[in-house]
Amino acid sequence: AQSVTQLDSQVPVFEEAPVELRCNYSSSVSVYLFWYVQYPNQGLQLLLKYLSGSTLVKGINGFEAEFNKSQTSFHLRKPSVHISDTAEYFCAVSERGNNNDMRFGAGTRLTVKP
Amino acid sequence: GAVVSQHPSWVICKSGTSVKIECRSLDFQATTMFWYRQFPKQSLMLMATSNEGSKATYEQGVEKDKFLINHASLTLSTLTVTSAHPEDSSFYICSARDFSEAFFGQGTRLTVV
Numbered sequence: 001a002q003s004v005t006q007l008d009s010q011v012p013v014f015e016e017a018p019v020e021l022r023c024n025y026s027s028s029v030s031v032y033l034f035w036y037v038q039y040p041n042q043g044l045q046l047l048l049k050y051l052s053g054s055t056l057v058k059g060i061n062g063f064e065a066e067f068n069k070s071q072t073s074f075h076l077r078k079p080s081v082h083i084s085d086t087a088e089y090f091c092a093v094s095e096r097g098n099n100n101d102m103r104f105g106a107g108t109r110l111t112v113k114p
Numbered sequence: 115g116a117v118v119s120q121h122p123s124w125v126i127c128k129s130g131t132s133v134k135i136e137c138r139s140l141d142f143q144a145t146t147m148f149w150y151r152q153f154p155k156q157s158l159m160l161m162a163t164s165n166e167g168s169k170a171t172y173e174q175g176v177e178k179d180k181f182l183i184n185h186a187s188l189t190l191s192t193l194t195v196t197s198a199h200p201e202d203s204s205f206y207i208c209s210a211r212d213f214s215e216a217f218f219g220q221g222t223r224l225t226v227v
Contacts, residue, residue, distance in 0.1 A: 041223060043218040044158075100211070102148070
């Protein structure tokens with residue numbers, strides 16, 4: 001089965017600074033990769049996804065991620081963060097194909113300070 | 115994009131009672147839905163896979179008699195927490211896949227007192 005490791009449980013950063021949230025995955029088959037954001041007591045909002053094609057994926061709110069097959073990584077980046085980016089971020093993986101379940105990393109708490 | 119609606123968004127119940135949570139796909143048909151559980155400051159843990167017209171598939175360690183799942187139609191799956199206890203208090207989230215993408219409900223905050 002596939003699994004996800006998010007290497008940083010908490011990432012504090014100052015406003016307008018760049019940020020990278022790290023994600024590594026493990027799977028014996030081809031996968032889809034996702035990043036979600038969660039605000040307190042809410043569901044998940046999709047930031048971006050990698051299905052195939054270009055390894056650099058651009059998402060909403062200025063976020064992007066790069067799929068690196070050799071390193072089995074899918075790190076999330078933003079060149080300049082805002083206070084409003086403070087939230088919990090989850091990396092997720094699912095096997096290719098429809099109706100497969102999704103497995104989540106432990107999450108990274110991004111805190112943007114003024 | 116596709117929408118998944120989950121109801122209720124929060125519920126408080128007495129210990130020993132049962133609680134039903136509904137998950138609906140509003141503009142697409144979902145033969146498969148997923149139920150997750152999230153404890154405070156933790157990740158989402160897959161509890162079970164709900165299959166329309168057949169029995170749900172439970173993850174190891176999840177009690178199928180306690181967490182009853184019914185997926186009677188292509189747009190509705192329900193999770194019933196039976197004989198709830200305080201340790202069942204958690205945030206429950208459902209999800210439905212529409213081809214390659216997963217859509218999530220708003221979540222249900224269950225508090226058992």
